[in-house]
Amino acid sequence: MxxxxxxxxxxxxxxxxxxxxxxxxxxxxxxxxxxxxxxxxxxxxxxxxxxxxxxxxxxxxxxxxxxxxxxxxxxxxxxxxxxxxxxxxxxxxxxxxxxxxxxxxxxxxxxxxxxxxxxxxxxxxxxxxxxxxxxxxxxxxxxxxxxxxxxxxxxxxxxxxxxxxxxRHSRAAFRAWLKGKYPSLDALNRAWYRTYSSWEQVEPPPRFGTWADMLDWRRFxxxxxxxxxxxxxxxxxxxxxxxxxxxxxxxxxxxxxxxxxxxxxxxxxxxxxxxxxxxxxxxxxxxxxxxxxxxxxxxxxxxxxxxxxxxxxxxxxxxxxxxxxxxxxxxxxxxxxxxxxxxxxxxxxxxxxxxxxxxxxxxxxxxxxxxxxxxxxxxxxxxxxxxxxxxxxxxxxxxxxAVRVPAENAVYASRSSDLLTFASERREEMYAGSLSGVFRAAYERGIPVRFLHEDYIGELAEATVRFLYLPLPLVLSERETEHLVRFVERGGTLVSEACPGLYRPDGLLDQEGTALGRLFGLGHREIQGLPDWGMVTACCEDGTVFAGKWYRQLVNPGQDVRVLARFEDGEAAVTERLLGKGRAVWIGTYPSYYHEHGFELDGGGKRDGTRDLLTRFMSLGGYGIIEKVEVPECESSGISLAPVVRLHRLEGEYLLTVVNHLEREARVKVWFREEQAFAGGPGKCLELTVPARDGTCARWSSSRR
CATH class of the missing domain: 3.20.20.80 (Glycosidases)
Structure with missing residues (x-):
């Protein structure tokens, strides 16, 4: 250390x-x-x-x-x-x-x-x-x-x-980078919709407008x-x-x-x-x-x-x-x-x-x-x-x-979607807030969660991730879509917000709706902006009301698709499709941004309902050996505070850390699927008391004695 x-x-x-x-x-x-x-x-x-x-x-x-x-x-x-x-x-x-x-x-x-x-x-x-x-x-x-x-x-x-x-040197370096990406000037012209006759005419974009050149400029x-x-x-x-x-x-x-x-x-x-x-x-x-x-x-x-x-x-x-x-x-x-x-x-x-x-x-x-x-x-x-x-x-x-154990619940981090929001006149806060929102929903419930970056999407094949959430997933490449299909077919749960793969990595609209159809069995109809970029509400089958931000996407569900929630006008708001051994869930708006504004209307509990939706399909224990984690209800006085539970591995042993962000002492219970060899004797439950604004850890053998 x-x-x-x-x-x-x-x-x-x-x-x-x-x-x-x-x-x-x-x-x-x-x-x-x-x-x-x-x-x-x-x-x-x-x-x-x-x-x-x-x-x-x-x-x-x-x-x-x-x-x-x-x-x-x-x-x-x-x-x-x-x-x-x-x-x-x-x-x-x-x-x-x-x-x-x-x-x-x-x-x-x-x-x-x-x-x-x-x-x-x-x-x-x-x-x-x-x-x-x-x-x-x-x-x-x-x-x-x-x-x-x-x-x-x-x-x-x-x-x-x-x-x-x-x-002058950065402009020259940019041209060299473009020559490495595009096999010819004609290929660049097709990608950027330009009519350059020589490479010397190519300049980086000085302002926001077309997306293709700005995306290349940022990736460069x-x-x-x-x-x-x-x-x-x-x-x-x-x-x-x-x-x-x-x-x-x-x-x-x-x-x-x-x-x-x-x-x-x-x-x-x-x-x-x-x-x-x-x-x-x-x-x-x-x-x-x-x-x-x-x-x-x-x-x-x-x-x-x-x-x-x-x-x-x-x-x-x-x-x-x-x-x-x-x-x-x-x-x-x-x-x-x-x-x-x-x-x-x-x-x-x-x-x-x-x-x-x-x-x-x-x-x-x-x-x-x-x-x-x-x-x-x-x-x-x-x-x-x-x-x-x-x-x-x-x-x-x-x-x-100790080596951290990857959580089974993951939030997908996409460089491509992030850069697209930037190319759209610096709207990165929408993407960052969406990433944080679903992570925060898990945090408030004490559910362990991690990030999975697009660079490492191939690791989905290792079966350490059981649940994957796609926040604001505007860009999905063919490679990503294939990995996600296989992830679901092998038994994973995929939850996506509206418009998955609406754009290709080059910023061009995918009018075929490839990801939407292949993963979720849906056909795209329309994207509707909400008045004043506000929110829309929907009701689940069990009566839970949740809220989404900015837009809603209208779709035509396929025959193998089940509608789990509807907007107030009856349009599908959440759908589920069984694919192989797993399931693909689509949400027709952007609920993960809820933490920024609360989504509380007239005491109607929209915040809790939205948080319920975001965490509904997650593994409550977050790790294969843990069944569930019980933490005190998060404190909320404008911001939310909660305890954090994470699992680590040593040779022949486990180590659990608990960080208590609360202003009061927290009692945390961790329930295991099988008996563990704790120092005080075998058991299925580990109970820890953590002082206010502090942390603690527990260590035990990874096999029963």
Whole structure:
């Protein structure tokens, strides 16, 4: 397990504090520290590298038994790279050049550097990373080189209403990418509905309009950033072949901090990026960036990024240690309960530790006086003491060795559907909110659930998923449809919202309704927008009333289709089709967005009815060995809080984690299908009492004695 804090970001903290602070980290029970290697601070003249400050810090860290992660930051570029290269700055869609400056997180300036699509600049970045890695290659205290601090298209955080990058090098790289995708210019013309006569005429879309070119532009950038990461990782491996290479994302790009998306805008795709490194991590500033709902939102980000890591070591590389920075003097300060919940959220998702951002308060710039885990003089605070408690309680061999067991219930995450909502004039919040909504319905009921990404749809054949929900599934390829058909035929339960596969991956309408017909036995009639983009209600056979958002889809059910619910005008609202050993359920609207608005009309219980529908077909236990989980009813005061149950596996043993987000003590019962060899004797029920805003775990043999 890795427990510690980010410490040095030049020029802060000053040298006078180093020994005191690193010694105290050891006293807190930390075993890890992260230091930034900022390019312009180290290579002030071309080819002249000065690592003296980092050398001193690493030596002190080693003295106090702290493992070191060196975070390379070429986004703080030397100013000698700027002179004469103004044409190679990042450029927005409207032609604005992004000049070097000092952003909130880089006191030494040089941000954001030149666009990495300029080959000569990319080579300089790689050389800096390689030299840094080589310098620490034989240093035993340095365990990892983090090659990209929160990979995304760097200026986008400050230019969110615009698009990047339209410099000459990115435009050329885009054309090269298109030539790799399309066998000829004629093929591109057919795909984009254009009449280009030469490749030189092809330009990226400067505005929203047709979808085909925008989808390619966004997919290019996702691939492009993964390529930049691969270049950085390769440089680190050349410099230090024996060191771990890692990166960490600012948040799940699919979800966005406040569940408004970010894949098409900031372009950090965790599922592409995680492939290029050995370890993968997450930054989280829950009380600053995730709002009052931060306990749940932090959990879902951990769950998504853990899925992206796909078995690689995953941990919380940055976690809010002090007040965030909306406003002049900062925002809300995390309390001890926040620290405990956030740590347990990561552990429950299979994470292997927490590194705080950051140990000391930031003394200068926009981030001052925020983020410090400790006080101004290095003194302890309630949150540093809580962090110390978590390090002591959670840095255990069994938690380190435990491997998360994939839940049987899964929510499908589609890059293609997400990008389509972005191409439709930045509507990613619709997709992110839908993903979160069905996940939240399970969370509120205490039902274990996971994500399954389109990149790994082939894993449906492994039979670890028994239930799969498709939120806002506007795009389904032929390959995806085939996998989903086989999943149902083998006995799986598939539940889809309206318009599954309405569009092909290239953004063209599928007028044959392939997925709708093959999976659900339905024929498309019409899509109806709801007044003021509001909601529609429907009634199930058992009298349950649920609500959906934005649209409803009208269909013609086939002869082998059963109608389970109807809209108020009698049109089919939910249908079921038996296919092989399984069933395919279609919902004719978008109920998973319910959590954003409650869907409560005149006390009519629409929220509960919608949540019932979303979880109706799920496995209540979430895992093959668990029959059901009983948790207290979730608390709701504008937001919903509930306990979280997750199962992990050790060699010959199981480990269960329970995170209690409630403001009160929670009693959780887990019922097993067969007797388990618990420490207190065999039984079918495990009962745990979890303190308010805290977590616990239980461990037992995986076979009866």
């Amino acid at each position: 890795l427990y510690g804090a980010q410490y040095y970001r030049p020029p802060f903290p000053g040298r006078a504090c180093w020994r005191r602070d690193l010694a105290h980290m050891k006293e807190l029970g930390f075993n890890c520290v992260k230091h930034w290697a900022v390019w312009n601070w180290i290579e002030r003249e071309p080819g002249c590298f000065d690592f003296s400050e980092l050398d001193e810090l690493v030596a002190l860290s080693r003295e106090y038994g702290l493992q070191v992660v060196i975070n390379t930051v070429p986004e703080g570029a030397p100013y000698w790279t700027y002179e004469g290269n103004e044409e190679d700055l990042y450029r927005t869609a409207d032609g604005q050049r992004v000049a070097y400056g000092g952003p909130a997180n880089l006191p030494s300036g040089g941000w954001p550097g030149l666009c990495m699509d300029k080959p000569e600049f990319a080579a300089l970045v790689a050389a800096f990373i390689e030299e840094t890695a080589r310098h620490f290659a034989d240093e035993p205290a340095v365990i990892a080189i983090d090659v990209w601090n929160e990979p995304h298209l760097e200026p986008m955080y400050d230019y969110r209403s615009n698009m990047l990058c339209y410099c 950038w996702l691939d492009n950033l993964a390529g930049w990461l691969k270049l950085r990782a390769g440089a680190a491996r050349r410099g230090a072949p024996g060191k771990v290479v890692q990166t960490h994302v600012a948040y799940s790009g699919i979800l966005g901090n406040r569940i408004v998306g970010g894949l098409g805008n900031e372009l950090g795709d965790e599922f592409l990026l995680a492939r290029e490194v050995d370890w993968f991590g997450l930054s989280s500033f829950p009380k600053w960036l995730m709002g009052p709902d931060h306990a749940y939102r932090h959990l879902i980000h951990n769950e998504m990024v853990a899925e992206a890591a796909h078995g690689k070591l995953f941990y919380q590389v940055e976690l809010q240690g002090g007040a965030g920075k909306p406003g002049l003097l900062g925002g809300e300060v995390p309390d001890a309960g926040d620290v405990k919940i956030w740590n347990w959220n990561t552990i429950s998702a299979g994470g292997k530790g927490t590194v705080y951002w950051q140990y000391a308060p930031e003394p200068a710039g926009v981030e001052s006086p925020g983020f410090g885990l400790t006080g101004f003089a290095g003194e302890d605070t309630p949150r540093s003491l809580a962090a110390s408690e978590c390090a002591g309680r959670l840095n255990l061999p069994e938690l380190d060795a």
